[in-house]
Amino acid sequence: MLRFIIRRLFNIVFLLVGISLVSFLVIHLSPGSPLGGVVFNPKVSLEVKAKLTKIYGLDKPLIQQYLDWLRRIVRFDFGVSLLDGRRVIDKIKERIPLTLFINLISLFIIFLIALPLGIIGALKKGSGLDRAITVFVFVGFSFPSFWLALLLMQTLAVHWQIVPVSGLVSVDFPYYSWAGKVWDLARHLVLPIFVSTFGALAGISRYVREEMHTALSSKFIILARAKGLPQRLILLRHALRNALLPVITILGLSVPGLLGGSVIFETIFSLPGMGRLFYEGVMARDYPLIMGLLVIGAVLTLLGNLLADIGYALADPRIRYEAEEK
């Protein structure tokens, strides 16, 4: 286990360096330079350009620039936003909790629904029920999440006015009681959570079905049946336990997809999360902000993978007791 963790940590350091290198190259080698429009703007005098170049260290060799930049980002110093002059990391920090909150709730709901769907699909493979689930999976796969958001907004929020159209809270939120505040938040978040759940649900229930099917057709299930164990025990203790192992990994691997999805639904529903911040940054060509978010997004992905790996290692005795072998 210890060896496993050390190897993982080493790998992470390597990946972090790689992430920083790629982010740096993306912004420095692309046609628009970190100075944004300034360089190409004929109205800006040559002296000002030179001054800006000096400030950003663009006159130094590329390697030097990278090392300087790296020295800053290990301290999460991504510079200041071009829009309002605030520190990029502060802007990101206040936006992360909402995005995390929505995605964790969606993940929870996804697994709550995907597990039984996948298990039923695997148990009754080829039956009418399994086919119905498969059709649902394909529809879910193909349904553009932003279209779903738009349709829900149009029907539930605009036409029937059951839920608010967008935003996180109502205007008079501060005057609500404690319960009123929770209720108001819930009403605002129900559509975003539904949209972000729907997109990933299909893929994960499909995955659970495949894993469950693999587990059910493996040899240890034959032995479990040969032992005359009750059906329930065979399914839960033997099959599901093994099928869930790879599903843990999916949790980690779903982080980048969820972050990307956040951009879409947070923008549509005007929610002040990390995704909407990215959208605002892109619209304003706020390069320091974009870079900061790109790096943070990659780091969060890495973190997700790490958590999944550790979870897997804890759940799978073959890795947990690796060191004791021989």
Next chain:
Amino acid sequence: MKEEILSAKNIEVLTAAKKFILKGINLQIFSGEVLSLAGESGSGKSTLALALTGLLPASLKLGGEIIWQKRRFDLAALRKDTLSSRMLHGQISYIFQEPSSFLNPTLNIAAQLTEVFIYNQKKAYPQALDLSRGLLELVGIKEAEKKLYSFPHQLSGGEAQRVMIAMALAQRPKLLIADEPTSNLDVTIEMEILSLIKNMQQRFGFAVLFITHDLSLVRYFSQRVVFLKAGRIVEESDTAHLKDTANPYVQSLLEAAEALQDYE
């Protein structure tokens, strides 16, 4: 004449594409005897072993019936009837080739042994644990207490097969079906495992259906042998009279076994 405990009638197994894997298999096993089932690889031995109690994967079509201790079981129906199936498996135990892939990789040995006592014999956990430890010692596992809390991947091939035998004994079987139990093991360990099975058989008096491709083991181990070729039974004889056979398939298998022995 000994009492017949299992009789298989007209067992057939088909693939989804309607291709026969086994056809018209009739077989009797008498209480306390060791019956060998021999044949070249691909002849359908392992399939027959699983078919006898309806353990085949659902993708294969299964027909025929068995009579187990005077009770009739239709095999196709048995696969869906969990109650009869559990009853049957409480009395017929299996050990397999590649024991380590038949043990559940995510559960420790204690969990996989005690569950037989707890769920089939309604014993409490502490008692089940004592019984499990006793069984591990019985099948000759050293440091039984430690191995109880080991996981399958931490066992050697020989140890895994001993655990599998312990698991089979836990059910107090009347019949043990041993599907090539030693073909993945070293020769020295092979003999240990075989004599262990023989010991246990004499001690507890269960019948054994011993499946192998190795005719030298057949003579060492059993009184009677059935030969399988391409999904059909082609010969049935006492092991003592094996040399006198007129069946060319059996002759060729015998010659192969002798050639191999000379070579070794």
Next chain:
Amino acid sequence: MKHLFRNPIFLSGFFIIFFIAFVCVFAPFITSYNPNAINLKEALLSPSSRHLLGTDTLGRDLLARLLYGGRVSLAVGFVAVGISVLIGVALGSIAGFYGGVIDEIISRFIDIMLCFPSFFLILSLVALARHPSLYIIMAIIGFTSWMSPARLIRAEILSLRQRNFVIAALSCGLSQRRVIMRHIIPNAWGPVMVNATLSMAVAVLIESSLSFLGLGVQPPQASWGNILLEAKECLGVGWWMSVFPGLAIFFTVLGLNLIGEGIRESLHK
């Protein structure tokens, strides 16, 4: 191939995509309206015999905009996947075949690229490109999605290399490049095709998402995504503006997913 055209999943996907591609390519023969002709007198008309799918806020015929917009979506999907498969197959086969340090470098690079949420990477590049034309969007999607075909090809080659016919070909003295071209690429083709159709579905979704966020295809040029953006801006009026383009995206993506699944199934037979 025979297997494929008997697979119902593949066939249904194939007919959906064939139909959509057909009507988009032959758009001028199906509608006589110019997709960009503004006619404010006919703004926001609901579907009728005159305008089969209605008109938008500027009185442009929605059917015409859908058909011409479909050309954009399909072209982006097709070219982007072409780029990603090309890069992926090249890097993947180099890594898989030469192994050693080269494989290590390419594999690590893939790992690093996969750390970035792909939509984040795409948005960053769109922001950097400043005035993203259609071609730049194709390139951006292609350059950020080559990792999975690369991994696939690499894994496929590693497993094929162990197979006897490749070992035999190599020991007969055939050059490595020849073995790759003659024996390995044809065998790895199936999984890559599955991956390519599924990636094309994703590319269509990405393009329409970008256009819906106002960062992709720019008006007046029509795309399914930016029609939906207009629909969002006049929420509550003109349901047809948000329903039909969405259906078009949905069926395109569904068709591609079905084709991919169909190929996958027939490969496993």
